Amino acid sequence: SSLVEDELDPFSLVADELSFIGNKLREMVVAKVPKLASAAEYFFKMGVEGKRFRPTVLLLMSTALNLPIPKAPPPMELGGTTTTDLRSRQQRIAEITEMIHVASLLHDDVLDDADTRRGIGSLNFVMGNKLAVLAGDFLLSRACVALASLKNTEVVSLLAEVVEHLVTGEIMQMTTTSDQRCSMEYYMEKTYYKTASLISNSCKAIAILAGQTAEVAVLAFEYGKNLVCIFVDLQSIVWCFQLQIAMFSCCCCCYMKPGVLNLYISLGNNSVDIFLSICIMYMLYMFLNAIINSFSSVLQGLAFQLIDDVLDFTGTSASLGKGSLSDIQHGIVTAPILFAMEEFPQLRAIVEEGFENPENVNIALDYLGKSRGIQKTKELAMKHASLAAEAIDSLPENDNEEVRKSRKALVELTQIVITRTK
Ligand code: FPP
Ligand code: FPP
Numbered sequence: 001s002s003l004v005e006d007e008l009d010p011f012s013l014v015a016d017e018l019s020f021i022g023n024k025l026r027e028m029v030v031a032k033v034p035k036l037a038s039a040a041e042y043f044f045k046m047g048v049e050g051k052r053f054r055p056t057v058l059l060l061m062s063t064a065l066n067l068p069i070p071k072a073p074p075p076m077e078l079g080g081t082t083t084t085d086l087r088s089r090q091q092r093i094a095e096i097t098e099m100i101h102v103a104s105l106l107h108d109d110v111l112d113d114a115d116t117r118r119g120i121g122s123l124n125f126v127m128g129n130k131l132a133v134l135a136g137d138f139l140l141s142r143a144c145v146a147l148a149s150l151k152n153t154e155v156v157s158l159l160a161e162v163v164e165h166l167v168t169g170e171i172m173q174m175t176t177t178s179d180q181r182c183s184m185e186y187y188m189e190k191t192y193y194k195t196a197s198l199i200s201n202s203c204k205a206i207a208i209l210a211g212q213t214a215e216v217a218v219l220a221f222e223y224g225k226n227l228v229c230i231f232v233d234l235q236s237i238v239w240c241f242q243l244q245i246a247m248f249s250c251c252c253c254c255y256m257k258p259g260v261l262n263l264y265i266s267l268g269n270n271s272v273d274i275f276l277s278i279c280i281m282y283m284l285y286m287f288l289n290a291i292i293n294s295f296s297s298v299l300q301g302l303a304f305q306l307i308d309d310v311l312d313f314t315g316t317s318a319s320l321g322k323g324s325l326s327d328i329q330h331g332i333v334t335a336p337i338l339f340a341m342e343e344f345p346q347l348r349a350i351v352e353e354g355f356e357n358p359e360n361v362n363i364a365l366d367y368l369g370k371s372r373g374i375q376k377t378k379e380l381a382m383k384h385a386s387l388a389a390e391a392i393d394s395l396p397e398n399d400n401e402e403v404r405k406s407r408k409a410l411v412e413l414t415q416i417v418i419t420r421t422k
């Protein structure tokens with residue numbers, strides 16, 4: 001059965017090519033100055049390459065679009081392109097996309113003042129902000145050189161625009177007015193710029209390089225866009241549960257502290273008693289901790305039953321329970337809360353006040369629990385999943401076994417979440 005699963009597993013399908021791209025990326029970031037060299041290669045080293053979603057999707061898309069070329073490719077730009085040439089050009093799109101992605105992460109961690117990324121210290125934390133910003137610029141310039149080498153001006157404009165979108169999305173996020181903070185439209189727009197534009201336009205570039213029609217290019221774009229939306233929706237649900245768990249543990253600790261303190265005061269009169277009371281306190285603490293933990297895991301178990309696979313898949317589970325309240329808070333005004341706000345307009349005042357005050361987090365979570373916010377977000381994710389699958393199904397028919405397998409894997413990427421959550 002593992003053989004059958006391997007054939008369907010999107011990641012195994014492109015595993016060899018992914019490691020080839022990994023090597024290529026390491027070659028691409030070589031720099032003369034030692035300090036810059038070590039900063040630039042930081043997130044391309046084995047073991048810290050991340051989930052490589054984008055290259056995976058792009059390679060599968062390349063195969064999925066492996067159709068007879070409908071229109072003669074422009075002679076200057078694609079003249080004499082053999083199939084393998086085309087494949088290596090499409091691989092280059094995957095490399096460029098990953099490079100832009102990592103560059104944006106380096107800058108993002110400076111802006112967010114993050115201290116970890118991909119399970120290790122973030123570059124700004126390890127080498128400082130200045131070097132992290134410059135390393136990001138360096139990666140971006142290497143991506144530009146690779147882009148230019150494709151000699152396709154349409155693709156160059158497309159990906160240059162993506163960088164503009166990343167910046168736009170980031171600025172939109174950091175300059176929201178309170179009206180915008182409560183608007184679903186604004187949230188969707190920001191999500192497109194910040195997260196979806198990169199993968200959707202790279203998918204489009206894959207189609208353009210293959211000389212496909214504008215219709216096929218749009219389908220590739222739509223697939224990428226909807227795929228990212230699924231992940232963003234599910235991530236927002238995960239944030240809600242993380243917040244719930246964090247708040248729950250917080251409350252338990254608050255109730256626990258005075259009780260333990262009283263016990264200490266009433267027991268501790270002389271040194272023997274102090275020793276005893278410390279022992280009792282310690283035992284009590286461990287006991288309560290165990291209860292809280294098991295409660296948390298029961299809660300988590302219930303909450304995540306539906307999206308357990310997603311968590312495995314996106315790697316979010318690794319950070320589960322470890323994020324501090326303030327880490328998770330930045331994701332609070334997302335689809336679930338925005339939907340809840342439609343049902344309970346009084347929630348708007350809380351959102352406008354902000355979530356510095358944990359009491360507001362509690363109130364918001366309360367409304368969220370009474371609303372259909374989570375359910376509606378799940379439905380939204382399902383809608384995106386079927387739109388993404390629809391885009392793949394609308395591609396011109398093809399009997400080639402490899403093409404069919406890749407298309408199936410692309411649909412599987414969307415269904416990995418959705419079929420199991422039904
Ligand atoms: C880092 O990317 C996280 C973000 C850019 C925010 C939101 C992204 C997602 C929910 C995943 C997007 C999904 C697809 C299919 C592109 P990352 O989680 O990809 O980071 P990594 O490169 O370190 O794995
Ligand atoms: C992750 O978001 C960040 C992004 C998806 C894009 C950040 C873009 C810039 C900083 C603009 C500069 C762009 C380039 C190409 C140099 P997040 O902070 O929500 O996610 P996280 O939890 O993964 O940090």
Ligand code: MG
Nearest residue numbers: 108109112114
């Ligand atoms: Mg960040």
Ligand code: MG
Nearest residue numbers: 108109111112
């Ligand atoms: Mg950020």
